[in-house]
Amino acid sequence: MDILQNLVHMTGQRDHLRLEFSVLSTLLQLPHVTQVRALEIHPFEGQPWVRPRTWLQDGQLVNTDIDFLHDPQRKPLSTLPTLNAGMLRKQERIAITTADGLHILWLPVWMREQARVCIEITQSAEFSTHDLDILLAIFQVYQNYQSLLDYSERDALTGLLNRKTFDEHLHRFSNSTKAENMTEIQPWLAVIDIDHFKQVNDRYGHLFGDEVLILVANLLRSNFGSQHRVFRFGGEEFVILLQPMSLSAVSEALEHFRQAVQDYEFPQIGKITVSLGFSGAHMRSPSPTELLSQADEALYYAKENGRNRVCHYETLQALGVLKKQEQITHDDVELF
Ligand SMILES: Nc1nc2c(ncn2[C@@H]2O[C@H](COP(=O)(O)OP(=O)(O)OP(=O)(O)O)[C@@H](O)[C@H]2O)c(=O)[nH]1
Numbered sequence: 498m499d500i501l502q503n504l505v506h507m508t509g510q511r512d513h514l515r516l517e518f519s520v521l522s523t524l525l526q527l528p529h530v531t532q533v534r535a536l537e538i539h540p541f542e543g544q545p546w547v548r549p550r551t552w553l554q555d556g557q558l559v560n561t562d563i564d565f566l567h568d569p570q571r572k573p574l575s576t577l578p579t580l581n582a583g584m585l586r587k588q589e590r591i592a593i594t595t596a597d598g599l600h601i602l603w604l605p606v607w608m609r610e611q612a613r614v615c616i617e618i619t620q621s622a623e624f625s626t627h628d629l630d631i632l633l634a635i636f637q638v639y640q641n642y643q644s645l646l647d648y649s650e651r652d653a654l655t656g657l658l659n660r661k662t663f664d665e666h667l668h669r670f671s672n673s674t675k676a677e678n679m680t681e682i683q684p685w686l687a688v689i690d691i692d693h694f695k696q697v698n699d700r701y702g703h704l705f706g707d708e709v710l711i712l713v714a715n716l717l718r719s720n721f722g723s724q725h726r727v728f729r730f731g732g733e734e735f736v737i738l739l740q741p742m743s744l745s746a747v748s749e750a751l752e753h754f755r756q757a758v759q760d761y762e763f764p765q766i767g768k769i770t771v772s773l774g775f776s777g778a779h780m781r782s783p784s785p786t787e788l789l790s791q792a793d794e795a796l797y798y799a800k801e802n803g804r805n806r807v808c809h810y811e812t813l814q815a816l817g818v819l820k821k822q823e824q825i826t827h828d829d830v831e832l833f
Contacts, residue, residue, distance in 0.1 A: 499526050500523060500527075500635070503523035506523075507519040507520055507638065507639065507642065512665075513643065517550070517614070518551060520616065520636070521551055522558060523635055523639075524635060527628065527631060529621065530619070530620055531620060531621055532552070532618075532619035533552070533553055534551065534552040534616075534617040535550045536548065536549055536550065536614065536616075536617055537550040537613065537614060538614070539723075539724075541565075544573055544575065545574040545581070546565075546571050547572060547573075547574045547580075548572070549570055550614070564740075566740060566741070579591060580603050583603065584605060587610075594623075598621070599619050600619065600622070600624055601619050602617070602629075603617050603618075604617075604636050606639075606643060608643070654711065654714075657717070657727050657728055658726060659729060660730055660731065663728050663730065666728075682742060684741050684778040685747045685777055686738055686739070686792045687737045687773055687774070687792060688736055688774050688793055688796045689735040689736070689771050689796075690734045690773075690800070691709065691713060691769060691770075692771060692804040694709070694733040697766060697769070705765060708763075708764070709763055713758060714729065714735070716754065716758055716761065720750070720754045721739070721754070725739045736789075748807065748809065751773050751775060754771075755770075755771060755773060755805065755806070755807055758770060759805065771805070772805060772807075772808075773795075774792045774807075774808050774810065776788055776791035791810040792810060795808040796808065798818070
């Protein structure tokens, strides 16, 4: 009955992290389970890394508040060779018995051919068929619910994160930037807008316009998808929340993307360009709303000064070329 109540609680969650807490506490109700953890898997410098994100400590489930790149607990996935090999084979479950007699079951959460999270369950007794039946049923409910949540967070056309989730990500992002005490290395927010996109629709029709949006989203994903957060923000506008890096690194990454779009041959249409504006989220940063409007001001400047370029808000400000633009609003939607 406790398990049923837990399942009811689990499916009442509207947030990935709360859902994770909920599944772990449900699993902890099972008689032989001694430890549960949610492991986060992240690509970094060309290989997958892993770290515990949620675990049981002194009888309480705790969740890390450190971002992945700064977490001292992260390590290459290859240091867990059985898990690593199982993940490479895209296995649905991976089990080992450790030298000290513990039985560990790993259940990667596969979504769109990728697993970013893996549930780890440890027992002192071997997993019986009965244990497995119950564990896997709970996990299945969790996984189904996780993909429903994921679906509701994505833009239907491009598969990028949608605007609805942006507030929450920006809030987390701005909280994590407060913890940063660095000046040179900082997180960034970039706004990207396709140039003269109306002409694409007018000349070739909406279906071709939609295809351009999908292809630009694919380029964004391949350039920024693994470490940063990419959103489709409105019609032909995208936003990226970029992990901490230096000004020269972020300029290079954004410039690389701008060039990639310029070089891309869009079927039937040929060449398309994008304009980008970005701003740093350092400690002195104003509110998230202002951060967004700073990046927007830089984008506006890029549009006014030839398009197909990347503009940095703080540099433009230091040069004194930005006029205060009260008229910059995000289309017709109120964000905050
Ligand atoms: N095909 C398609 N078009 C869209 C979608 N959402 C918005 N648009 C179109 O995007 C165009 C945006 O045009 P504008 O904001 O006027 O600007 P622009 O032509 O891109 O020009 P600049 O931004 O000034 O370079 C409009 O024609 C919208 O109809 C969509 O989901 N699909």
